[in-house]
Amino acid sequence: MNRIDDAMVAATMRGYDRNNLFAFVAAIIGSEEAQRLMEMYRVGTSKHWQGATVFWQISADGNVRGGKIMLYDRLTGHRVQEPFPHINWVHSVLRLPDFKLTQCFFGEHLLPYIRDKPVAIVESEKTAILATHYLPQYMWLATGGKCSCLNREAIMALRGREVMLVPDLNATDDWRKKLTLFDDSGIKATLFESLEQMATDEQREQGLDIADFLIAEQTPHGILEQMMQRNPALRQLVDALQLELVGIEEYKPSESSLKSE
Known part of the structure; x- marks a missing residue:
C-alpha cells in the first residue's frame, strides 16, 4: 500500500x-x-x-x-x-x-494544469505557498526537506519543464551538486544563487529562505525590526528588558468610543 x-x-x-x-x-x-x-x-x-x-x-x-x-x-x-x-x-x-x-514533490499535482510556467523548487512547503503569491510567474514546488525528492525517480515528473532550484541559505552547495542529476535525466535546470550572494553571515546562520526575504517587512517581527533600525534606542530597550513581541493588531475603535467622540 x-x-x-x-x-x-x-x-x-x-x-x-x-x-x-x-x-x-x-x-x-x-x-x-x-x-x-x-x-x-x-x-x-x-x-x-x-x-x-x-x-x-x-x-x-x-x-x-x-x-x-x-x-x-x-x-x-x-x-x-x-x-x-x-x-x-x-x-x-x-x-x-x-x-x-x-514521496513526491509538494504541489506536484498542479503540474498537469499549469504547463505555461517554469518550475521553481524550494525546500519548505510554506515557502512554496508564499512564493506563489509574490512570484506567480513560476510554478512553485517544495521538496519537503533539504534534498528530499531530489532523486532520479522523483524528478521524472519534471521532464519537459524548465526548472530553477531555489535552495535555503547554506544549502546552495548541496543543491548545486544535484544539477548533474537533472542534466543526466534530460531536464534543463538552473540554480538561483542570488540569495546566498547577498545574504549576511547572520542570515546564513539562521538558514533563511526566499520566503523570509519576501515577507521580511510584512510580519509583526519584520515591522518591529524596521522600527529598531530607525531607532537604535528601541533595540537596546527590547534587549535590556528581554521584551517579547506578542502581536501587532490593527486598531479598531469600539462602538462606545465612537459615540463618545
Whole structure:
C-alpha cells in the first residue's frame, strides 16, 4: 500500500480558523488569498496537535503519496521545535498497515494544469505557498526537506519543464551538486544563487529562505525590526528588558468610543 484515500484528504480541507499556518499566512496576504492557496496546494488541518497543518503530497497522476503533519507558531510562522520537533506523518499516526511512503514533490499535482510556467523548487512547503503569491510567474514546488525528492525517480515528473532550484541559505552547495542529476535525466535546470550572494553571515546562520526575504517587512517581527533600525534606542530597550513581541493588531475603535467622540 503506497497511497492514501482521496476522502481522507477532503476531510482535512476545513478548519482553517484553527490552523496556525493559515493564521500566519492570512495575516500577511489576507484570508481570501490564503484560503485560495491552501486549497490550491491541498493543505489541510490536522487534529494531531492543536493548530497543526497537514501537507499532502499528491503526484502528477493524482495519487496521494502521503501527508506530512507539522505544527507552526501562529505569530512567527516558524515550526514548533520545543519540547520536541512537531512533525509526523499521517500513515504513522493512523498506523496504516503495510504502508510504504514514496514521496513526491509538494504541489506536484498542479503540474498537469499549469504547463505555461517554469518550475521553481524550494525546500519548505510554506515557502512554496508564499512564493506563489509574490512570484506567480513560476510554478512553485517544495521538496519537503533539504534534498528530499531530489532523486532520479522523483524528478521524472519534471521532464519537459524548465526548472530553477531555489535552495535555503547554506544549502546552495548541496543543491548545486544535484544539477548533474537533472542534466543526466534530460531536464534543463538552473540554480538561483542570488540569495546566498547577498545574504549576511547572520542570515546564513539562521538558514533563511526566499520566503523570509519576501515577507521580511510584512510580519509583526519584520515591522518591529524596521522600527529598531530607525531607532537604535528601541533595540537596546527590547534587549535590556528581554521584551517579547506578542502581536501587532490593527486598531479598531469600539462602538462606545465612537459615540463618545
